[in-house]
Amino acid sequence: MRTALTLLFLLALGAMPGALLPQRSLNAGKVDEYIAEHGWWGRLLDDLQFYDVYASYWFSAVYVLLFVSLVGCLLPRTWEYARQMRARPVLTPRNLSRMPHHASAEVDATPEAVVAGAERRLKGWRRITREEPDGARTVSAERGYLRETGNLVFHFSLLGLLVAFALGKMLGYEGQVIVQANGGQFCNSGVFNYDSFRPGLRVDGSDLSPFCVKVDDFEATYLHNGQAESYRADLQYQSGADLDSGTWRPYRLEVNSPLRTAGDRVYLIDHGYTPVFTVTFPNGQTRTGEVQWRPVNTVTYASEGATKFDPPGVTDAEQRRRGQLAITGLLAPTAVFRGELLDSAFPAANDPAVAVDVYRGDLGTDSGRGQSIFSIDQKMVADGKLLKVARQNLRQGEQLTLDDGTVIRFDGVRDWVALQVSHDPTQTWVLLFSILVILGLGVSLSIKRRRVWVRATPLGGGRTLIEVGGLARTDQAGYGEEFDGLSRDLLLAHRADADQEDS
Structure with a gap:
């Protein structure tokens, strides 16, 4: 038991870097920034797997040794307890x-x-x-005699809890996805459908639990100071036989009321706004862009992003790259102007407005490199291939006209919701072992x-x-x-x- 306690202390000590340092499984970009800022020290920590603590060899070694130690401690005590129970x-x-x-x-x-x-x-x-x-x-x-029974139940349940957690990390997965709240759909058919996905060690993403979700509407209520009071998404879902029959079942998704289906849990974790822009090109053709913008202020939900367009009817690749458009800037759900500066006074979409910068030229989307949907490639701007051609504040229904006759109209905003899908096949065992841990501890302390x-x-x-x-x-x-x-x-x-x- 002394060895087990020592290893438990080392496990807690080893987990500290996971809380103090950025982890690749959570934010790989933060890890790269940390390494760049700290030079050789950051690279040394990377070599020692301090940015992947819970998947590192040394943390796994302590974890396995703790298992071995607990088993080596509990088995002799169990045999001794069984012998005492039979003894007079x-x-x-x-x-x-x-x-x-x-x-x-x-x-x-x-x-x-x-x-x-x-x-x-x-x-x-x-x-x-x-x-x-x-x-x-x-x-x-x-x-x-129940005192020792409770003691053994506590320790074996603790061991079972550790095993369940380990199996959950190996066989579970967690992913986040943004879905438009106007009938937007998401199907759990592959990792490519997620915006971010964290698989377990034994999950390759090829055998996910099949189900589909359709978000029909979203409603948020706020206190007078802008603090969120409730989030609610009205959605429909289908899983199992419903996928074959095409049957949709309604569900009201709230923050602390996840949808449980196909062995997965679907949580409502956030929401935001999608500005709707209609672009009328010089040839008379129109395009409507609806791309979610991300909140930069979680109190007023002022958001930023980039809505990108390709010119219609252009087949020549070089000409198409020269005519691409990007609308970037700031979205305010409840607009307030301080001179020409736009800000948001409240998180609800009471009076939406945007302060936009319009860029024209090569967006760099044909380069083969991944590009964020929330921003433009600043390298293309620095190289002069993407030029700012307009800047203006627009309220809902207002428009601006570019030098070539292109008209950009701001039509308003729509809601989007951020969903998190969590799959943990061991959650029932975790609950069972957690209850047994409490019961065993209570029995061992009270008897x-x-x-x-x-x-x-x-x-x-x-x-x-x-x-x-x-x-x-x-x-x-x-x-x-x-x-x-x-x-x-x-x-x-x-x-x-x-x-x-x-x-």
Whole structure:
């Protein structure tokens, strides 16, 4: 057990870098920034796997050693406990007066009557009656075996909890996705459908639980100070046989009320706004752009992003790259202007407005490199391939006209919701072991292991010396009062027998 406690301390110590340093599984960009800022020290920590603490070899080694140590500690204790459960109560000590608790008295009763009264009083105790060579009769009784049972249940449940957590990390996955709240759909058919995805060590993303979700509407309520009071998304979902029949089932998704389907849990974790822009190109063709913008202020939900367009009807690649458009800037759900500067006064979309910068040129989307949907490639701006051609504030319904006759109209905003899908096949086992940990700990702390012995020695003339001794196997606290009541009943038990004989 000492080894197990040492390893548990090392495990807690090893987990500290996971809380203090950025982790690749959570934010790879932050890790790259940290390494760049700290030079050789950052690279050394990377070589030592301090940015992947929970998947590192040294953390896994401590984890496995803790398992081995706990098993090596618990198995011998289990065999010993099983042996004790089969064993008979120990012999009555020769000198009971040396016990921590002791009482004695001379009574007018036979040893047999004293023992009979003691057995009635000790009903529910594990006990055995013996006869000694000098004619004395003894009763050995024990109680509190459930204390060790609770102790073992606690430790085995703790071991099971660790195993369940480990299996959950291996077989589970977690992903986030943004879905438009105007009938937008998401299907759990592959990792490519997620905006971010964290698989377990044994998950390759090819065998996800199939289900689909369609978000019909979203509603948020706020207090007068802008603090969110409730988020609610009205959605429909289908899984199992519903996928074949095309049946959609309604569900009201709230922050603390996840959708449970196909063994997965779908949480509502955030929301935001999607500005709607309609672009009318010089040839008269129109395009409508609806791309979510991300909140940069979680109080007022002022958001930023980039809505990008390709010119319609252009087949020449070079000409198409020269005519691409990007609308970037700031979205305010409830607009307030400080001069020409736009800000948001409230998170609800009461009076939406945008402050936009319009860029025209090569967006760099044909380069083969990944590009954020929330921003433009600043390298293309620096190279002069992407030029700013307009800047203007627009309220809902207002528009601006570019130098080539292109018209950009701001039509308003729509809601989007951020959903998190969590799959953990061991969650039932985690709950079960957690309950057993609490129950086992409660039993081991509330029950005391104690022993009591009674010796009835004949003195002649029909008199008997009764001696009672008590011993708490673990902690004597609280046993004194119990022993006093027990010994008082045992010493007076013969009187009940005498009264019965008189009657």
